[in-house]
């Protein structure tokens with residue numbers, strides 16, 4: 185099926201060339217980082233993780249979000265999603281590849297990464313995270329590829345795939361749960377230390393992942409003769425609507441606990457993010473923008489009139505994707521590290537080289553995603569013809 | 570001491586023992602016995618403890634100047650670089666205000682001199698260290714023989730999970746090659762490379778040759794070092810006879826650095 189990824193229109197080639205250019209630029213900056221060290225980023229002794237890990241966290245969510253088309257189809261026999269499950273699985277593959285790359289570019293000594301497997305350390309959550317991520321990648325490659333191949337040959341997929349498909353559903357939950365455990369089990373980091381962190385991560389994942397899928401479906405309908413279907417898009421939109429509501433609800437639960445209890449170690453991080461602390465507040469406009477975007481997203485997706493209009497729905501999905509990205513991709517990590525454990529406010533601001541490397545990783549993910557979707561759509565077109 | 574190396578040596582020793590009981594190999598018995606003893610020997614003067622601990626008599630220090638020699642001594646022998654850029658800063662031992670060193674412990678109104686006085690902070694060599702729990706490669710580990718939380722700079726992958734896990738900000742990361750920024754390199758101690766984490770090691774290299782930590786030696790008696798589990802030790806004597814506090818005790822990491830305020 186790989187040949188489907190290389191045969192394409194001019195527009196397809198143009199898009200892939202553009203992505204390659206962004207990847208190339210990011211890679212050059214990465215070579216600089218490899219040579220100089222992580223000092224070219226905005227990271228510091230106080231904010232020891234930043235943009236890379238934030239994007240990693242967000243993308244684990246997108247990867248897990250793919251399960252929202254797999255679960256209804258395989259567990260509830262919701263036939264309509266049969267058409268789009270492959271899109272969810274391929275989105276998961278591309279996202280996990282981005283996640284792993286973000287981890288790699290964040291390492292100070294990337295050449296030593298195999299030490300994680302040479303000296304397996306079960307008490308470290310990071311050790312488990314690498315395992316569940318790679319497992320999820322493998323599961324989705326095996327399932328996605330074989331199911332698509334079977335569809336192309338007009339046969340039922342192999343029976344042994346079924347258990348793997350069932351396994352992939354809790355596995356999707358596990359990747360984001362373990363990712364949340366990276367943060368919420370650390371003593372002395374009040375912002376993250378909350379049992380709602382994993383549920384919050386999952387709810388934002390189930391909003392951002394399907395929101396991206398809706399957008400991708402709309403694009404596919406435009407650029408190919410395969411129509412993912414109006415019903416499918418509407419069902420996805422409902423999932424987005426519920427998930428984003430739950431996400432904002434969880435956030436408000438956290439806000440209540442933090443501000444009613446008034447415990448400074450927990451409250452100060454929220455203050456820093458939303459109103460600024462000791463005169464420093466680079467993230468204040470971003471965090472309010474994020475909340476506003478999510479609330480508008482709720483209004484547009486919950487209201488059937490706006491949801492059923494696909495143009496408005498597209499806008500809503502963009503808003504939700506951006507809103508959850510700011511929430512998790514910007515605020516979650518920077519907010520956890522500021523103020524620092526000694527209660528100093530040393531702000532973390534990503535630098536241009538850091539952003540370029542991150543863009544390169546995103547471009548790489550979209551390159552993989554475009555190639556995979558090209559294959560999937562190609563097969564669908566073939567089968568229909 | 571590199572634990573993997575130690576394990577190899579132990580295995581060697583064990584297999585050598587196994588060989589020595591085989592009657593056929595009696596001829597090699599003598600040689601095998603020698604091998605069986607193969608292990609890294611403690612230095613003759615090495616100091617030992619169940620859990621090393623430090624007591625800081627904060628009353629003995631008034632201003633930054635009083636601390637300067639201690640900090641200088643540590644950073645000099647451990648090849649800690651001096652980096653201009655605050656973001657790249659590396660420090661093993663430094664000072665801060667009371668309310669920063671002990672967040673949550675400062676009353677709204679503090680005695681004037683406590684408020685003014687700087688307080689010494691360093692790695693606490695926690696008895697229950699979250700940094701060790703977090704490290705995915707065991708590059709940060711708690712040495713069982715004496716409770717020091719040590720680092721293997723050659724194994725560290727630079728993921729910085731330990732920095733997120735440490736509630737005391739005790740760890741620094743080499744954001745760039747530190748070597749050009751070391752004024753005078755001490756050949757007795759390794760320099761680090763870019764991309765790895767480092768922190769105070771309770772002067773494990775000095776204890777191994779019978780010397781007290783450099784900061785303790787330079788403190789004129791204001792810092793005391795000893796075994797926390799030896800009721801007769803000097804640190805225990807100080808803890809028994811003075812009111813001491815520890816940093817963020819409520820987190821349960823059990824810091825081994827005690828402060829007399």
Ligand code: SF4
Nearest residue numbers: 692693694695700735
């Ligand atoms: S002070 Fe921090 S670095 Fe030192 S042992 Fe405790 S948790 Fe680890």
Ligand code: SF4
Nearest residue numbers: 704725726728729731
């Ligand atoms: S940075 Fe090094 S010492 Fe710290 S957790 Fe990662 S591997 Fe372990």
Ligand code: SF4
Nearest residue numbers: 643769771772782784
């Ligand atoms: S115990 Fe040694 S390494 Fe630690 S701060 Fe003192 S001099 Fe530095």
